Amino acid sequence: MTLKEIAELLKKLKSATIFCHMRPDGDTLGAAMGLKSMMEKSGAACKVVCESMIPSKFFFLEGMESIGKEADENSQAYIAVDSSETHRLGALCEVFERAKKPKFNIDHHISNSRYGDYVYVEDRAATCEIMTELSSYFEGEPDAKTANYLMLGLSSDTGNFAHKNVTESTFLAAAKLVAHGADIHAVQYNMFKKQSAARALLFGRTMSNIRYFADGRIAFISVTREQIRAAGATSDVTEGFIDFPLSVDGVEVAACLLETADNRFKISLRSKGAADVNAIASVYGGGGHILASGCMISGCLEEVVDKLRYTILQHLSE
Numbered sequence: 001m002t003l004k005e006i007a008e009l010l011k012k013l014k015s016a017t018i019f020c021h022m023r024p025d026g027d028t029l030g031a032a033m034g035l036k037s038m039m040e041k042s043g044a045a046c047k048v049v050c051e052s053m054i055p056s057k058f059f060f061l062e063g064m065e066s067i068g069k070e071a072d073e074n075s076q077a078y079i080a081v082d083s084s085e086t087h088r089l090g091a092l093c094e095v096f097e098r099a100k101k102p103k104f105n106i107d108h109h110i111s112n113s114r115y116g117d118y119v120y121v122e123d124r125a126a127t128c129e130i131m132t133e134l135s136s137y138f139e140g141e142p143d144a145k146t147a148n149y150l151m152l153g154l155s156s157d158t159g160n161f162a163h164k165n166v167t168e169s170t171f172l173a174a175a176k177l178v179a180h181g182a183d184i185h186a187v188q189y190n191m192f193k194k195q196s197a198a199r200a201l202l203f204g205r206t207m208s209n210i211r212y213f214a215d216g217r218i219a220f221i222s223v224t225r226e227q228i229r230a231a232g233a234t235s236d237v238t239e240g241f242i243d244f245p246l247s248v249d250g251v252e253v254a255a256c257l258l259e260t261a262d263n264r265f266k267i268s269l270r271s272k273g274a275a276d277v278n279a280i281a282s283v284y285g286g287g288g289h290i291l292a293s294g295c296m297i298s299g300c301l302e303e304v305v306d307k308l309r310y311t312i313l314q315h316l317s318e
């Protein structure tokens with residue numbers, strides 16, 4: 001189906017429930033809320049749902065707190081966005097699958113299983129990039145609120161327009177959203193820069209203790225529960241810490257060792273390409289991608305450091 005055909009069907013709907021994937025990111029939330037505002041302008045009553053709690057960092061955009069946990073069974077159609085498989089809907093998967101009503105599946109993951117009755121999957125940087133194009137088939141221009149929702153997804157799935165998935169069409173979509181009032185500064189500040197004082201303190205302390213091995217080709221950071229407590233932080237603030245040691249010139253593999261329980265560490269691994277960190281993580285029963293993976297390792301901190309350093313050295317190409 002073409003995107004125009006999808007748009008024509010969506011415009012005929014009088015009501016819909018739009019599903020986000022579990023553990024939502026900016027793309028699924030932005031695509032769902034953006035589509036909701038487009039469809040409401042054309043007269044449909046829409047509800048956005050997600051099985052998970054919506055992280056408060058998204059609340060800078062109005063309406064995010066209205067996202068519900070239960071689908072409206074009276075909706076004429078169900079629409080899943082940014083979800084490559086129905087099980088990505090988490091607890092809402094069953095409701096979506098069992099419903100006897102038209103189901104839409106709009107997504108940018110090429111791995112999408114093509115579930116549903118009306119499917120639009122295209123390899124784009126973000127589902128919000130597809131949604132921006134979809135908006136041109138709706139009457140009138142997107143308003144600033146819609147433009148901000150779509151910018152949220154475009155910005156967050158591309159690392160603020162810095163990842164390799166960015167193409168000319170990503171910038172064309174962004175240009176269109178800016179022209180319609182998207183506040184790119186507010187979106188990037190809230191998504192990428194804003195942090196609590198506790199996180200800033202923990203970040204500083206952690207990065208002042210980066211450990212290097214193999215002539216600076218391997219970098220480790222570690223965060224213990226005691227360090228988290230002393231900074232007045234929680235373990236979730238360490239998200240993104242791993243990017244810093246990897247950014248150091250000469251570092252090929254970076255690892256973050258996060259203590260989750262006594263003698264137990266959650267390991268995040270990143271590579272610039274000289275090592276397959278998926279292979280490294282799988283030694284410990286974990287996995288992920290070639291350049292980004294994770295696993296759990298037991299032992300005291302120094303034991304874990306030794307084990308992991310040895311495994312990385314075995315996988316690091318000359």
Ligand SMILES: [Mn+2]
Pocket residue numbers: 027028082108125126127157
């Ligand atoms: Mn996405």
